[in-house]
Ligand SMILES: *[C@@H]1O[C@H](CO)[C@@H](O)[C@H](O)[C@H]1NC(C)=O
Ligand SMILES: *[C@@H]1O[C@H](CO)[C@@H](O)[C@H](O)[C@H]1NC(C)=O
């Protein structure tokens with residue numbers, strides 16, 4: 001009988017564990033993820049290079065219609081030229097001299113992204129409203145222009161920062177004291193906030209995705225739970241790392257809380273049973289005197305009967 005009971009508990013606990021892990025699977029981004037779009041845009045942008053691409057000239061990518069709203073481009077450069085001269089203007093980006101590439105390649109392809117109306121889908125930022133599209137600048141080895149699934153190179157501005165000028169900021173809603181912030185997503189999915197420079201620009205020292213956003217003051221008319229989370233909690237889809245970490249942490253906390261609760265319940269249950277058995281003995285005609293064990297009153301049999309002993313570990 002006792003064995004049956006404990007197996008029921010084990011079943012319940014396992015079910016609860018499984019249930020609490022389910023959000024992890026629900027959190028999968030629907031459709032395309034930010035990282036898979038990075039790979040697609042590298043492919044589309046490199047295809048835009050002519051047979052013998054001129055260096056330092058941006059080539060616009062042809063984007064398939066199922067991604068309409070997204071723009072991409074590619075520019076081929078010698079890494080020595082990037083380091084010594086920079087790129088005066090590449091779409092919204094101004095790249096000063098002193099930008100180094102790691103690991104070293106002789107020629108690199110700088111791929112530009114403008115995510116347009118896909119910005120908040122691929123880079124959800126709960127509690128914030130984008131005032132500009134998310135723009136990206138990623139570097140790849142350009143020795144083989146037909147290559148796809150290339151790993152990104154690491155670029156770093158050491159003298160002056162790279163400047164990103166957003167020409168067309170959506171006018172910020174009249175918010176009391178909330179100023180727009182530069183947002184930077186690195187390739188690992190973490191978010192950093194920084195001050196806006198000269199009204200509509202952001203500075204950067206490395207590759208990634210950039211935009212300008214302002215905290216949304218009023219709770220949205222159709223609030224969802226994500227809006228309550230802090231900005232670095234991420235959200236559904238996009239850079240999945242954050243939301244995944246939070247889901248895992250949340251699930252673990254949930255599982256441990258439930259386990260703790262179950263252990264307490266189990267002890268209570270066992271204990272209650274003992275007391276009950278002794279009370280049945282009272283009903284059976286024996287007079288039991290009540291005595292204190294710990295903080296609880298428990299019936300105590302007098303005379304020759306064996307004394308009931310409550311579990312010594314139990315502290316209510
Ligand atoms: C868009 O269509 C292309 C084929 O034209 C397909 O390879 C790609 O996976 C599609 N992308 C999305 C995001 O649906
Ligand atoms: C973005 O806008 C284009 C039209 O400019 C539309 O075709 C596309 O469906 C939109 N995409 C999203 C994700 O809203």
Ligand SMILES: *[C@@H]1O[C@H](CO)[C@@H](O)[C@H](O)[C@H]1NC(C)=O
Pocket residue numbers: 167168
């Ligand atoms: C700025 O916005 C205007 C109107 O919304 C549009 O016509 C123009 O193309 C935009 N310019 C850029 C650089 O996005």
